[in-house]
Amino acid sequence: MTARTPVSSCLTALGLSLAMMALPVAAVAADLTVGFSQIGSESGWRAAETTVSKAEAEKRGITLKIADAQQKQENQIKAIRAFVAQGVDAIFLAPVVSTGWETVLAEAKEAEIPVVLLDRDIDPSGKDLYLTAVTSDSVHEGRVAGEWLVKTVGDKTCNVVELQGTVGASVATNRKKGFEEGIAGHANVTIVRSQTGEFTRAKGKEVMESFIKAEGGGKSICAVYAHNDDMMVGAIQAMKEAGLKPGSEILTVSIDAVPDIFKAMAAGEANATVELTPNMAGPAFDAVVAFKENGTVPPKWIQTESKLYTSADDPMKVYESKKDLGY
Amino acid sequence: MTLRQPHSGVPQIIALLVILAVNWIVSPQFFDIRLQDGRLFGSLIDVLNRGAPVALLSIGMVLVIALRGIDLSVGAVMAICGAIAASLADSHSLPVTLAAALGVGLLCGLWNGILVAGLGIQPIVATLILMVAGRGIAQLITEGRIVTFTDPALAWIGGGSIVGVPAPVAITAVMLLVTLLLVRGTALGLMIEATGGNERASTLAGIGTRAMTIAVYVWCSLCAAMAGVIAAADILGADANNAGLWLELDAILAVVIGGTSLFGGRFSISLAVLGALIIQAMNTGILLSGYPPQFNLVVKAVVVMAVLLVQSPKLAGLSAALRRRAR
The missing domain is CATH 3.40.50.2300 (Response regulator)
Structure with missing residues (x-):
């Protein structure tokens, strides 16, 4: 991040x-x-x-x-x-x-x-x-993520859990604000839980573990929004360990487009990421x-440009093109 | 002559029970435990599992503090050893990977021990060197990236289980037992307490204080190395920037909550581990509560202050005096 x-x-x-x-x-x-x-x-x-x-x-x-x-x-x-x-x-x-x-x-x-x-x-x-x-406009990045989610779930009721960046970091504040703007006007999509994962994998995993327990074993969670991909990689592990299926049972959308999220996308465990080019x-x-x-x-x-990547964008190819950039 | 038990542990046990009760109130499913893929699954298990790294650190830290020392480098040692384990995991077998990571941990401890006991540098300064340099070394090993691995043998250390008990918890329990046997099963514990109380008198009494001090710093670093391997195995990668960051402070806090004085002398390993669990129970409770993340640190500070106030002998004396006056 x-x-x-x-x-x-x-x-x-x-x-x-x-x-x-x-x-x-x-x-x-x-x-x-x-x-x-x-x-x-x-x-x-x-x-x-x-x-x-x-x-x-x-x-x-x-x-x-x-x-x-x-x-x-x-x-x-x-x-x-x-x-x-x-x-x-x-x-x-x-x-x-x-x-x-x-x-x-x-x-x-x-x-x-x-x-x-x-x-x-x-x-x-x-x-x-x-x-x-x-x-890049980090409010816009959050908005792109929110709009993708709204479009993907349609009229279905969707409980979203949010993994925030470090408390007080402007990029975290902006990505939160942008996402809220993106889902505004769609009462079926609501953020039910929001905690800081401090932009790290370890914290993202720990916070997701507690979200899963607090939301009845994760059955009521429809989507996870993370302010960066690293936290999402941790959250995906937490969901898998709890016997949930990220990418199908629980939708995921995060920001940054680091190579590892494309690996998860290729494996069908992540849905979308917004690129910070x-x-x-x-x-x-x-x-x-x-x-x-x-x-x-x-x-x-x-x-x-804050480009949206989904599993339809040949994630393995994007991974190959990004893995040697030094991420 | 019988020795008085230095710590009853009553305030710590009460504190833990109160925090667990509060967790149960904010999250009624707190004590629910089920089996998920052959591994115990539940918030209580999370407390043990997430608390394992700090508990491991506190096992080593309490011995160092009993010697009137302090080890600020444990977080950095975690980062180094995690980076080494993650870098080697895919190309080497688990024994080689573990031996390399723990071996480097041992060297780190030797460095600290020699600076403190050999050259007579104050512990806080001596270990500060490795605290600062260590994270840089870890970043050099990972080249600033998050090094990921897929080796299932190393992944087991973070995500596996022994008869349902998560591997990190089992490892910590074994480490605690071994340390207790070494320290309390022999006269070593008494010698550590004597040296922490009065080093000169202990040397004159024939205790090899120098060698013992070095050995204690080595043991502390070994615990940190193990914690680092667990942290890396948990997220299937080494994050040199964030692994173990500020955990040295959590470990010191755990020791202090466990009733061991920073001025050295009497100590309790079990209560230090209990202190680590108190910290983690609080962290997990905050995550489950659904409070906005801005409150996290304030809540934590208030609880820590309450636990320490309960232990304060002055306060106990004051309340006794007040009760007498009321009568």
């Missing part, structure tokens, strides 16, 4: 960004050098983001310099200053915290080097210091190329 804050409301950004992705990649890309200040290895998703960024740069013939900040802001500030000194063409920043960037980003602006934020946004006060932010750099490269070449100023927020 990764924590990120969504940018303010600007839904037209998606359409614009898609239009921009369609732009042909021009020769100028070949000469670009981009410096990327990455947070560090905090999760499998983060590792996958780095791998995908490298691949996307290679695809476009862009030279990508990655600086690992080991979860420290001062390292990121140092890296940005080094990139400015080297005179790179653009800087990508995955900010570890949301405040304290004014000085260093002003330096980059002075050097006329565009900065693109990846995956997380910074404080609104720094809005004119960067070119654009490429992030590790490809944040791709749209960012396109925005930078368009900006450098034609002076096209991208919108302030480029929202990445």
